[in-house]
Amino acid sequence: xxxxxxxxxxxxxxxxxxxxxxxxxxxxxxxxxxxxxxxxxxxxxxxxxxxxxxxxxxxxxxxxxxxxxxxxxxxxxxxxxxxxxxxxxxxxxxxxxxxxxxxxxxxxxxxxxxxxxxxxxxxxxxxxxxxxxxxxxxxxxxxxxxxxxxxxxxxxxxxxxxxxxxxxxxxxxxxxxxxxxxxxxxxxxxxxxxxxxxxxxxxxxxxxxxxxxxxxxxxxxxxxxxxxxxxxxxxxxxxxxxxxxxxxxxxxxxxxxxxxxxxxxxxxxx
Numbered sequence: 001x002x003x004x005x006x007x008x009x010x011x012x013x014x015x016x017x018x019x020x021x022x023x024x025x026x027x028x029x030x031x032x033x034x035x036x037x038x039x040x041x042x043x044x045x046x047x048x049x050x051x052x053x054x055x056x057x058x059x060x061x062x063x064x065x066x067x068x069x070x071x072x073x074x075x076x077x078x079x080x081x082x083x084x085x086x087x088x089x090x091x092x093x094x095x096x097x098x099x100x101x102x103x104x105x106x107x108x109x110x111x112x113x114x115x116x117x118x119x120x121x122x123x124x125x126x127x128x129x130x131x132x133x134x135x136x137x138x139x140x141x142x143x144x145x146x147x148x149x150x151x152x153x154x155x156x157x158x159x160x161x162x163x164x165x166x167x168x169x170x171x172x173x174x175x176x177x178x179x180x181x182x183x184x185x186x187x188x189x190x191x192x193x194x195x196x197x198x199x200x201x202x203x204x205x206x207x208x209x210x211x212x213x214x215x216x217x218x219x220x221x222x223x224x225x226x227x228x229x230x231x232x233x234x235x236x237x238x239x240x241x242x243x244x245x246x247x248x249x250x251x252x253x254x255x256x257x258x259x260x261x262x263x264x265x266x267x268x269x270x
């Protein structure tokens with residue numbers, strides 16, 4: 001997720017952010033607690049469609065799940081799509097097995113893997129499932145935590161990108177899994193239309209602007225990225241990032257980083 005920050009010397013700062021709808025309320029609340037005015041500027045939609053839900057359901061049959069050893073959720077929307085599909089299927093989804101099944105998720109996303117989720121997935125015996133959350137909330141962190149695959153299969157519910165070039169995050173994630181000995185099974189669990197940075201740049205072009213013009217017009221504008229993966233994607237599109245959250249497991253990290261940056265700017269103006 002990206003945040004674009006404008007600062008003033010007399011009023012409290014305003015932060016415009018381009019997160020999808022399912023993250024907007026949480027980030028707005030954290031910014032408000034810091035006496036920062038939040039301004040949501042959505043440039044991306046991420047949501048399941050009947051087609052993606054049907055595709056995901058095919059991978060959740062007892063036979064399909066019996067061939068898997070793990071599910072790696074790289075996003076909150078992927079978990080939501082999974083839960084939506086499970087409502088229309090016979091539960092618990094996971095058939096009897098001897099080994100422990102692995103579910104991996106990033107940061108705060110694991111909040112969605114609650115007792116209801118686990119009840120629908122594995123029934124009353126939650127010891128059948130091992131839920132993993134990497135310390136570094138990135139797809140690479142997921143891969144490292146999953147360890148050596150030894151030819152095992154892992155289901156990867158990822159977005160189908162529509163109307164723009166697919167960022168390298170998902171292809172890199174799947175390649176890293178393969179390099180670690182896993183057999184990743186990609187399933188398009190939801191659709192992403194337009195992209196946060198790419199959508200922002202497209203919006204600017206509609207008004208006859210480009211990013212260099214924005215930088216010249218507002219030289220003290222601060223650009224922040226929620227984690228190194230997002231920062232790398234922004235830089236690839238020509239948007240230089242001033243602040244990168246060192247804590248990508250929660251929005252609290254990027255909000256704290258932005259607040260610290262703004263305090264430093266205010267001090268330099270005194």
